[in-house]
Amino acid sequence: MNKEKALQGIEALIQDGNNVLKTMRNSELGGTYVDSAIYNSWLAKAIAFLKLFWEDDNEFVKGLQKSHQSIMMNLSYY
Secondary structure: OOHHHHHHHHHHHHHHHHHHHHOOEEOOOOOEEOOHHHHHHHHHHHHHHHHOOOOOOOHHHHHHHHHHHHHHHHHOOO
8 A cells, every 4th residue: 555545544534533523422321422333434444444554463453353343242232
């Protein structure tokens, strides 16, 4: 991947991340939440982008994948 494509990918992830933040809301029960569909879409894109540069066994990539799987499992209960 050339530098220009990498920068475009980073800019797209930042824009998508800003869209996630626009959905932020506080719960009356405590905590801050974002729209799960938008967040999960952003997280999946971020993981795919990082995999272009790092191997699947990279600890950071594995941590994000584990986080994503955990979130998806929790969403199945709602």
